[in-house]
C-alpha cells in the first residue's frame with residue numbers, strides 16, 4: 172500500500188531529474204490546467220476569477236489595485252489566534268488535503284499545490300511535507316532555491332505567521348505570475364529606492380514615498396542574500412523587541428540571474444477598522460499581496476467605498492514605517 176504522500180504526487184521536480192525538458196514554471200502551469208480538469212470546485216474557483224472586479228486607485232507617490240473577490244472571505248476573515256488554530260485540522264497537511272488535490276513533489280521536502288481559493292490565475296501554494304511552524308528565518312535557503320527554480324515567470328511570496336499566513340502552524344510559501352502586483356513596477360524604478368548598504372555580493376535599499384516600509388535585498392549569490400536577509404531580520408527583531416520572527420511579508424524574484432527580496436516590515440496584522448462591528452468595519456486583512464499593492468476585499472461595500480486616503484492610512488497603521 173502506498174503512503175498518503177506518494178498517492179498525492181502528480182509529478183516530481185528534482186532540478187530537472189525526471190523531467191529534464193520541462194522547466195518548473197511549465198510544470199506548475201500544467202498542474203493548474205490538469206487540476207481544472209480533475210477538480211470541479213477548483214475549476215469553479217478559477218472561473219469565478221473572471222467575475223472579479225478591480226479598480227486602480229492613485230495614492231500619493233504610488234498606486235494600488237483594489238480587487239473585489241467574495242471567494243476570499245475565508246482567508247480575509249481567517250481566525251489565526253493560537254487557540255483557534257489548535258482547534259481546526261491543518262488544511263496544508265497531506266492527510267487533510269481535498270481528495271482531488273495533487274502535488275508536484277519539489278525535491279524531498281516541498282509540495283507545490285494549486286491554491287484552492289486563488290486571487291490570480293496560476294496561484295500556487297508551496298507547502299512543506301511535514302507540519303512545522305511558519306518561519307522564513309530558517310527556511311530562507313529553500314525559499315531562494317524555489318524562487319530560482321521557478322524562474323522569472325513567477326513571484327514567490329511569504330506571509331509571516333502573525334501577519335497574513337492563514338496557516339501559521341504549517342510552513343508554506345505562495346507563487347503567483349510575475350508582474351501582477353503594482354509594487355513590481357515600482358521595484359524596477361531606481362529613483363524610488365535609496366541604497367542603505369552595499370557589499371561585493373548584495374545591495375540593500377529602502378523604498379521612498381511608497382506609503383509603506385519596503386527593504387529590498389538584491390544579489391546573485393543565494394548564500395549572501397540569505398545572510399543579508401537574516402541580518403535584516405535580526406535587526407528588526409531587536410528593534411521591535413520580539414523574540415519570535417519579526418512580522419514581515421516577502422516578495423521574491425529571480426530575474427537575469429539575480430535574486431531580489433522585497434521585505435515589508437509590519438507593525439500590525441490588521442487595521443483597527445477590521446475589528447469594528449458597525450458599518451465602519453473594513454474587510455481588508457493585509458498580507459503579502461496587499462503589501463504588494465493588490466488589495467483584496469470580499470466586501471462589495473468596501474470595494475466601492477475605499478479611497479486613496481483610507482488605503483494610505485491602512486498602510487501607515489500596519490507597516491513599520493520609520
Ligand SMILES: [Zn+2]
Nearest residue numbers: 261264302341
Ligand atoms: Zn499541517
